[in-house]
Amino acid sequence: SGGGSGGERTVRCRWVIDATGRAAAIAVRCGARRRVxxxxxxxxxxxxxxxxxxxxxxxxxxxxxxxxxxxxQPSGGRLVAYFTDTDLPAATHTARHFHRRMSATRHVSRWVHRDGPPPTSPTAPRRAAAHTAHLDRVYGDGWTAAGDAAVAFDPLSSQGVLTALYTGLSAGLAVDAHLSGVPDGADSPLAAYADHVAAARSAYLRGHRVIHAQEARWSDRSFWARRVADVP
Known part of the structure; x- marks a missing residue:
């Protein structure tokens, strides 16, 4: 519900597509569980x-x-991001720590500091969730999840936009077929959609392990060891 001037209003519909991102706000409220x-x-x-x-x-x-x-960036600026685990010291959320680590890189630092040394008053980094996660079920009575709400991938996979488009289109078609009278069951459009999401997640996990295993220089460090622990 929502409305202008701080008010609220109720909107009634036959079905809701949860596209609220990693929070999966609608699905979780409807009883689905988020697996991180x-x-x-x-x-x-x-x-x-x-x-x-x-x-x-x-x-x-x-x-x-x-x-x-x-x-x-389209604006003409540049985005610099560092991905690590929240429980590691590397995730310290201060400007000094972030820029010190960035300056220690071999390649990124040269791209960022082309015109001279790092700034004397560096900007503190912002933080955003980037974890891999999925719902234990991607549809229920009156709702279907799509995009990151259904399944969220590590940005290193470069699958975020593609998966959002794929699940958004597939969820829409499945809901349309369901509301048009296609009966429920193991072969229903919604069940088929859930199978497609599960298959995409399985393929992602296989690739995720293989890609991280290729970085062998720090195999004893927690970040990398966690991601290759289950590689055959």
Whole structure:
């Protein structure tokens, strides 16, 4: 419910698509359970436009406790993000700690500090959830989850936008078929949608293990060991 001027109003509908992101607010309220696989978090800083920064590529660089990502933004600035686990010291949420670690990188630091040394008053990073998670069920009586609400992937997979589009389209088609009178059951459109989401998650997990196992320099560090512990 919602409304203008601080008021509320009730909207009635036959079905709700939960597209509330990792919170899965509607699904959880309807009794679904959120299964969180890891503690990945993103610490990120948007940088102002630099006339010397003409490289439009994105870059990923690993370190002993996680991985860095930087990419140009449509505004002309650049985003720099560090991904690590919330329980590790590397996740310290201060400007000094973030920029010190960034300056220690081999590649990201050269892209960010093209025009000279780091700023004397660095910006503190913001934080965003980046963990892998899924719902124990992606539909119920009157609702269906899509996008990150249904299944959320590690950004390293580069599957976020694709999965959001795929599950959004698939959920819409499944709900439309259900409301059009297709009977429930093991072969129902909603059950088929749930199977497709589960298959996408299984494929992601296999790739997730393989990709992280390729970084062998810090296999004894907690961040990397956690992600390859179940690799055959």
């Amino acid at each position: 696989r890891d503690r990945l978090t993103a610490l990120y800083v948007p940088l102002e436009a630099d006339p010397l920064d003409t490289d439009r590529r994105s870059l990923v660089e690993s370190d002993e406790d996680g991985w860095w990502y930087t990419a140009p």
